[in-house]
Amino acid sequence: xxxxxxxxxxxxxxxxxxxxxxxxxxxxxxxxxxxxxxxxxxxxxxxxxxxxxxxxxxxxxxxxxxxxxxxxxxxxxxxxxxxxxxxxxxxxxxxxxxxxxxxxxxxxxxxxxxxxxxxxxxxxxxxxxxxxxxxxxxxxxxxxxxxxxxxxxxxxxxxxxxxxxxxxxxxxxxxxxxxxxxxxxxxxxxxxxxxxxxxxxxxxxxxxxxxxxxxxxxxxxxxxxxxxxxxxxxxxxxxxxxxxxxxxxxxxxxxxxxxxxxxxxxxxxxxx
Amino acid sequence: xxxxxxxxxxxxxxxxxxxxxxxxxxxxxxxxxxxxxxxxxxxxxxxxxxxxxxxxxxxxxxxxxxxxxxxxxxxxxxxxxxxxxxxxxxxxxxxxxxxxxxxxxxxxxxxxxxxxxxxxxxxxxxxxxxxxxxxxxxxxxxxxxxxxxxxxxxxxxxxxxxxxxxxxxxxxxxxxxxxxxxxxxxxxxxxxxxxxxxxxxxxxxxxxxxxxxxxxxxxxxxxxxxxxxxxxxxxxxxxxxxxxxxxxxxxxxxxxxxxxxxxxxxxxxxxxxxxxxxxxxxxxxxxxxxxxxxxxxxxxxxxxxxxxxxxxxxxxxxxxxxxxxxxxxxxxxxxxxxxxxxxxxxxxxxxxxxxxxxxxxxxxxxxxxxxxxxxxxxxxxxxxxxxxxxxxxxxxxxxxxxxxxxxxxxxxxxxxxxxxxxxxxxxxxxxxxxxxxxxxxxx
Numbered sequence: 001x002x003x004x005x006x007x008x009x010x011x012x013x014x015x016x017x018x019x020x021x022x023x024x025x026x027x028x029x030x031x032x033x034x035x036x037x038x039x040x041x042x043x044x045x046x047x048x049x050x051x052x053x054x055x056x057x058x059x060x061x062x063x064x065x066x067x068x069x070x071x072x073x074x075x076x077x078x079x080x081x082x083x084x085x086x087x088x089x090x091x092x093x094x095x096x097x098x099x100x101x102x103x104x105x106x107x108x109x110x111x112x113x114x115x116x117x118x119x120x121x122x123x124x125x126x127x128x129x130x131x132x133x134x135x136x137x138x139x140x141x142x143x144x145x146x147x148x149x150x151x152x153x154x155x156x157x158x159x160x161x162x163x164x165x166x167x168x169x170x171x172x173x174x175x176x177x178x179x180x181x182x183x184x185x186x187x188x189x190x191x192x193x194x195x196x197x198x199x200x201x202x203x204x205x206x207x208x209x210x211x212x213x214x215x216x217x218x219x220x221x222x223x224x225x226x227x228x229x230x231x232x233x234x235x236x237x238x239x240x241x242x243x244x245x246x247x248x249x250x251x252x253x254x255x256x257x258x259x260x261x262x263x264x265x266x267x268x269x270x271x272x
Numbered sequence: 273x274x275x276x277x278x279x280x281x282x283x284x285x286x287x288x289x290x291x292x293x294x295x296x297x298x299x300x301x302x303x304x305x306x307x308x309x310x311x312x313x314x315x316x317x318x319x320x321x322x323x324x325x326x327x328x329x330x331x332x333x334x335x336x337x338x339x340x341x342x343x344x345x346x347x348x349x350x351x352x353x354x355x356x357x358x359x360x361x362x363x364x365x366x367x368x369x370x371x372x373x374x375x376x377x378x379x380x381x382x383x384x385x386x387x388x389x390x391x392x393x394x395x396x397x398x399x400x401x402x403x404x405x406x407x408x409x410x411x412x413x414x415x416x417x418x419x420x421x422x423x424x425x426x427x428x429x430x431x432x433x434x435x436x437x438x439x440x441x442x443x444x445x446x447x448x449x450x451x452x453x454x455x456x457x458x459x460x461x462x463x464x465x466x467x468x469x470x471x472x473x474x475x476x477x478x479x480x481x482x483x484x485x486x487x488x489x490x491x492x493x494x495x496x497x498x499x500x501x502x503x504x505x506x507x508x509x510x511x512x513x514x515x516x517x518x519x520x521x522x523x524x525x526x527x528x529x530x531x532x533x534x535x536x537x538x539x540x541x542x543x544x545x546x547x548x549x550x551x552x553x554x555x556x557x558x559x560x561x562x563x564x565x566x567x568x569x570x571x572x573x574x575x576x577x578x579x580x581x582x583x584x585x586x587x588x589x590x591x592x593x594x595x596x597x598x599x600x601x602x603x604x605x606x607x608x609x610x611x612x613x614x615x616x617x618x619x620x621x622x623x624x625x626x627x628x629x630x631x632x633x634x635x636x637x638x639x640x641x642x643x644x645x646x647x648x649x650x651x652x653x654x655x656x657x658x659x660x661x662x663x664x665x666x667x668x669x670x671x672x673x674x675x676x677x678x679x680x681x682x683x684x685x686x687x688x689x690x691x692x693x694x695x696x697x698x699x700x701x702x703x704x705x706x707x708x709x710x711x712x713x714x715x
Contacts, residue, residue, distance in 0.1 A: 044330040149282040162332025164340035165348035174505035174536035
């Protein structure tokens with residue numbers, strides 16, 4: 001579906017079901033340089049099971065217009081504006097990687113609106129490798145290739161996509177190259193690098209929170225994810241073996257199973 | 273210890289490694305080092321909720337082997353990885369892959385621009401069968417790049433061609449024709465069977481969909497039929513209103529928009545969800561496994577195919593019984609420069625040559641070679657020969673033969689990986705026999 005936030009058109013996948021204001025809202029926030037399509041193996045399930053599932057394209061990404069937002073704080077406010085724009089008073093947030101920084105910040109800023117928070121491959125800070133940051137800001141496609149290499153665990157490098165016939169790394173590469181790299185990945189990486197408030201924001205979070213981490217995650221290692229989770233009261237942690245940072249594709253079923261249990265328990269669907 | 277800063281390099285696996293490993297994780301398959309053959313029609317659901325999730329494309333997995341199968345899935349991922357594609361869908365043959373591609377792209381009333389130099393079966397599909405589905409085609413000679421542009425109509429939904437035409441070895445200017453297609457907002461579909469991804473990755477030159485008959489060089493062993501379509505993932509189906517079945521809600525999946533939901537894999541997802549469901553040209557797991565065995569040695573075989581082919585080009589070019597030779601490695605080939613650009617790892621192993629003495633000499637040659645096999649296939653590890661005008665393209669009339677660049681003296685040679693001297697010795701037997709009728713007739 002398309003709607004406007006701050007005067008710019010936003011695209012969000014509804015998981016193949018029509019948007020229905022009566023249903024509780026889950027917003028999925030993608031990682032650096034990526035799009036709503038990274039969530040396809042999570043969003044459709046919730047859309048078919050009593051939720052409004054909104055996988056957004058951040059401004060300037062995927063099918064959304066406007067320019068990429070330059071700070072995690074701006075993105076957090078933008079997510080809050082999305083909740084308002086679609087006519088809801090509250091939402092459950094799900095973030096991946098950079099999306100974790102955004103949803104942590106958003107939850108700390110708008111505690112009354114955010115009912116649950118699910119973090120995948122999250123950390124309190126994501127300092128960027130200077131060379132990778134420079135490549136992305138200089139529009140070098142090598143930045144995408146490096147990101148796809150580091151983002152997939154050893155098992156994920158062989159493929160084994162849960163959807164028959166799809167190949168992880170090339171699909172991720174196409175998503176990250178679908179818009180101008182310096183305007184998406186470059187801006188996002190800089191925003192991640194600049195963001196310093198993650199641990200303080202985490203201390204303010206009171207809603208039920210889940211962290212899904214992966215043993216082979218090089219970009220947000222388990223110890224960083226645990227450190228963030230330890231600052232959030234009552235945070236649940238689930239660790240996936242043999243999996244890298246792209247857990248939502250590499251181990252899509254496992255992620256969905258854990259996420260489904262957490263969200264349906266803490267933020268029940270509209271019963272049919 | 274050096275303080276020189278190490279340059280960052282992606283360590284994703286390279287071609288030869290992907291040929292052996294892509295698409296398969298042993299630890300998820302009982303530790304089996306070899307890809308298991310999942311010889312089953314169907315797959316248990318955990319519960320009703322799980323079944324519904326699979327049918328609604330909410331989660332990945334297998335339902336019924338007409339739609340997908342784990343062994344076939346490994347093959348699909350492997351070929352997608354080798355081509356640099358986002359997704360692939362394997363079918364029972366190369367022809368079914370072409371048909372499925374067209375039926376996923378087009379509706380009745382649509383039009384395609386098609387290269388005239390194609391495998392004879394493909395010509396018949398586009399010329400005779402697709403019009404029965406309301407899909408019309410305009411044929412353009414592969415070297416007539418501007419002709420592709422001129423042939424595009426309002427209802428044209430794509431351009432299709434073989435990168436190196438069968439059997440005349442004329443090469444499409446893929447980068448320029450891709451630009452023509454993209455300027456018109458339509459995709460370029462390329463049958464790259466002759467090349468395999470070892471010789472050319474069409475996505476790097478602008479193609480949007482790549483099709484293979486896996487029966488040929490990809491498998492190599494000549495034991496199994498298989499085809500595949502591979503998606504490049506760059507084509508924007510939402511850029512115009514030409515592809516409503518990709519962009520509008522699809523009734524068959526609760527109003528799903530394939531382009532919105534699946535983006536760079538939308539075409540493959542639609543081809544599987546709709547095409548495999550409705551037409552069902554599924555690949556057997558046994559044949560998928562057989563093809564996988566061939567792909568493991570693809571680069572090793574292709575090097576030998578190409579070196580043998582280049583030797584045969586030299587041999588034939590200097591032979592008294594040969595009127596002409598066509599192969600992209602020949603310096604006098606009209607597309608030699610383009611071939612060097614598009615096929616840097618080798619020019620393939622398909623040679624067309626004209627035998628002096630015309631059709632009668634051709635028949636005598638083919639009837640007398642002993643090592644080369646006379647059959648309707650290409651891309652076997654064994655050397656193959658055929659006389660197209662009386663074989664693969666025999667259903668064409670004279671005018672169509674001429675338009676397709678075929679002549680009655682043409683022999684199509686698929687060079688195998690036998691010892692090159694044995695192939696040449698065999699050809700000498702064929703040429704001697706071919707000269708006999710002419711000697712008789714001259715007396």
